[in-house]
Amino acid sequence: MRADELLAQKHIVVCTGAGGVGKTTASAALALRAADAGRKVIVCTIDPARRLAQSLGLDGLKHDPTLVDASAFKRRKPKGELWAMMLDMKRTFDEMVLDLTSRDRAEAIFANPFYRHVSSTLAGTQEYMAMEKLWELHEEGRWELIVIDTPPTRNALDFLDAPRRLTDFFEGRFLRLMLWPYIKGAQGGIKLFNAGARAALRAVTKITGSELFSDVADFFVEFEGMYEQFKRRAVAVHELLGAKHTSFVVVTAPTEPSLREARFFADRLQQEKMPLGALLVNRTHDVPDAPGLQDPRALVAQVGGGPLADALAVYADWRTVAAREQRLLNTELGALGSTSVWRVPDLADDVNDAAALREIGELLATA
Amino acid sequence: MAILGPARVLMVSGKGGVGKSTVAAALAVAAAKRGERVLVADLEDRESVGPIFGLPKLPHQEHHIEAGITGLSVIPDEALVEYFRVVYRVPKFSRALLRSKAVEFATQTAPGIRDILLIGSIMQAERSRHDGRVQYDRIIVDAPPTGRLPRLLDAPRAIVELVRAGPIKPQAQRVLDLVLDPRRLQVVLVTLPEEMPVRETVEAVETLQKMDVTLGSIVVNGIWPALDSVGKNAKQKLRAPAEAAGLGAEALDALAAVASAHARRVANQRNTMTELSEQVTLPRIELPYLFTERIGRDEIDTLADLLEDR
Numbered sequence: 001m002r003a004d005e006l007l008a009q010k011h012i013v014v015c016t017g018a019g020g021v022g023k024t025t026a027s028a029a030l031a032l033r034a035a036d037a038g039r040k041v042i043v044c045t046i047d048p049a050r051r052l053a054q055s056l057g058l059d060g061l062k063h064d065p066t067l068v069d070a071s072a073f074k075r076r077k078p079k080g081e082l083w084a085m086m087l088d089m090k091r092t093f094d095e096m097v098l099d100l101t102s103r104d105r106a107e108a109i110f111a112n113p114f115y116r117h118v119s120s121t122l123a124g125t126q127e128y129m130a131m132e133k134l135w136e137l138h139e140e141g142r143w144e145l146i147v148i149d150t151p152p153t154r155n156a157l158d159f160l161d162a163p164r165r166l167t168d169f170f171e172g173r174f175l176r177l178m179l180w181p182y183i184k185g186a187q188g189g190i191k192l193f194n195a196g197a198r199a200a201l202r203a204v205t206k207i208t209g210s211e212l213f214s215d216v217a218d219f220f221v222e223f224e225g226m227y228e229q230f231k232r233r234a235v236a237v238h239e240l241l242g243a244k245h246t247s248f249v250v251v252t253a254p255t256e257p258s259l260r261e262a263r264f265f266a267d268r269l270q271q272e273k274m275p276l277g278a279l280l281v282n283r284t285h286d287v288p289d290a291p292g293l294q295d296p297r298a299l300v301a302q303v304g305g306g307p308l309a310d311a312l313a314v315y316a317d318w319r320t321v322a323a324r325e326q327r328l329l330n331t332e333l334g335a336l337g338s339t340s341v342w343r344v345p346d347l348a349d350d351v352n353d354a355a356a357l358r359e360i361g362e363l364l365a366t367a
Numbered sequence: 368m369a370i371l372g373p374a375r376v377l378m379v380s381g382k383g384g385v386g387k388s389t390v391a392a393a394l395a396v397a398a399a400k401r402g403e404r405v406l407v408a409d410l411e412d413r414e415s416v417g418p419i420f421g422l423p424k425l426p427h428q429e430h431h432i433e434a435g436i437t438g439l440s441v442i443p444d445e446a447l448v449e450y451f452r453v454v455y456r457v458p459k460f461s462r463a464l465l466r467s468k469a470v471e472f473a474t475q476t477a478p479g480i481r482d483i484l485l486i487g488s489i490m491q492a493e494r495s496r497h498d499g500r501v502q503y504d505r506i507i508v509d510a511p512p513t514g515r516l517p518r519l520l521d522a523p524r525a526i527v528e529l530v531r532a533g534p535i536k537p538q539a540q541r542v543l544d545l546v547l548d549p550r551r552l553q554v555v556l557v558t559l560p561e562e563m564p565v566r567e568t569v570e571a572v573e574t575l576q577k578m579d580v581t582l583g584s585i586v587v588n589g590i591w592p593a594l595d596s597v598g599k600n601a602k603q604k605l606r607a608p609a610e611a612a613g614l615g616a617e618a619l620d621a622l623a624a625v626a627s628a629h630a631r632r633v634a635n636q637r638n639t640m641t642e643l644s645e646q647v648t649l650p651r652i653e654l655p656y657l658f659t660e661r662i663g664r665d666e667i668d669t670l671a672d673l674l675e676d677r
Contacts, residue, residue, distance in 0.1 A: 288624060318625050
């Protein structure tokens with residue numbers, strides 16, 4: 001699918017990929033392009049570069065949707081609207097708890113030390129909260145298009161697995177069985193244990209000490225009654241991700257590890273029947289061909305020295321890199337068949353204003 | 368080379384995509400070239416260091432991968448089983464434990480246990496002896512990225528403070544001793560000469576120094592060569608010599624476009640590096656961007672030699 005087509009038709013665009021490939025910049029560029037085309041757009045980013053955040057008016061902690069100020073766009077204001085926000089994982093979790101339970105229960109949960117661990121450091125929480133925020137923004141119904149950036153996961157697959165893993169964790173049949181003896185007022189639960197679980201519990205208590213388990217048990221008691229809603233929410237989010245009006249854009253750098261990961265992720269999306277819109281290969285080195293430049297290295301020798309020889313040497317180097325990238329693209333992405341590949345040449349500068357984002361948007365649209 | 372100093376354990380970290388696995392592999396090769404017996408270990412079981420040595424992943428048990436270099440991919444579940452095996456000497460029980468999902472339980476609910484086990488495995492390799500001397504002269508760890516590293520290295524302290532009893536406490540104390548001993552462990556941060564990785568590096572330096580973790584040199588990977596003779600107005604500068612060399616307008620445009628992009632890149636790199644040197648006083652080692660057909664084992668050799676020279 002072409003970028004403009006995707007931006008005009010979809011309601012949700014999820015930008016994903018490994019860390020350090022330019023997901024945040026790509027998300028912002030896509031969102032601005034859609035806003036320029038007249039749509040009402042929000043981009044939810046995770047950790048934007050400071051100057052990019054400044055350019056979007058997100059300097060300071062703007063965790064609420066904020067309309068990007070007209071001054072950010074110089075003379076060319078978008079036809080539609082561009083909103084932006086940064087994800088606050090802990091706050092999103094708190095809000096979800098408040099949404100799913102009574103205020104008293106919520107306060108008790110917030111006070112539990114174990115909740116602080118779960119909401120800030122448990123594996124998969126950040127990924128899950130990005131999805132929760134997506135669901136909230138969708139429910140609010142204020143935006144025609146939601147572009148969401150995703151956290152830099154250990155590997156891109158974590159992103160799809162996190163909601164399920166976290167749901168399992170909270171549903172916690174196993175956990176509750178394990179914690180039964182620590183739940184205040186519980187009686188006779190130990191009888192329910194099979195020998196294996198008893199042995200496992202003894203072993204785990206041996207290494208952690210038993211006090212920790214009291215906090216954890218309290219936490220699960222407080223969470224009682226939320227499991228079902230929590231699970232329903234996770235199912236709803238999963239359905240939203242698979243919906244017709246959703247599209248994934250897998251962002252990758254033109255390097256071997258990054259492309260390999262992108263391919264795995266694309267495969268995985270297809271297995272899960274999630275809609276893969278395109279692969280965005282970011283920061284490629286594209287070198288224009290020209291008559292007379294077939295063998296730039298030979299020319300370097302002929303020219304001898306000076307600016308032309310230096311420019312020819314650099315040109316030859318870039319061509320080697322371009323060939324390397326093309327070879328990697330062919331070998332790593334060849335198997336993906338009809339998936340669109342958008343190539344965005346390296347701008348060689350840090351992208352930190354609307355003009356640069358628009359330049360990337362233009363490159364995306366013509367890719 | 369200062370980077371291979373007295374500390375036997377080097378934890379190599381950096382923002383995602385900066386080439387930390389490449390640098391970890393190059394450090395391992397550099398140390399092996401000196402005649403050291405090297406263990407290169409991955410803490411996240413990724414396809415990162417493995418492919419550089421022609422393997423899909425590093426092996427899950429210590430395994431010889433090339434002259435002087437042993438590879439190991441540390442998996443927390445396996446580490447827990449290993450821990451039980453060593454502490455309780457009950458291998459059968461360990462397997463049952465693994466099956467019972469208790470590992471997932473312990474590693475997810477008890478903050479830091481997983482991290483203690485990961486560093487614990489490294490510590491075990493550090494202490495391991497063979498024929499009356501240490502088994503490894505150098506342990507190069509392809510560590511988690513800078514976003515997760517402080518939490519990993521802070522876990523032993525957290526456990527020491529949190530857990531009141533049980534065998535995990537002395538274990539955590541031993542791991543903490545390793546993490547805080549400059550003669551035993553150093554963190555090597557890898558960055559690219561670009562805004563985001565440098566910003567993350569600066570933040571990581573501050574955080575790790577507050578934790579009293581010793582930092583080695585900062586490795587700046589992928590330095591682009593300067594193109595000072597062309598500078599701004601590339602087309603103007605190149606027009607006359609290009610004509611003299613018989614190159615047409617199209618060739619001039621192509622050369623000027625690439626030269627300008629390159630010059631912008633280098634200018635940007637200079638600014639970023641100035642920022643880095645203003646904010647971080649640690650020694651720096653620069654590695655060049657490699658304009659090669661592929662980044663394979665030969666290129667790692669090149670980088671290893673450069674690391675040794677600087």
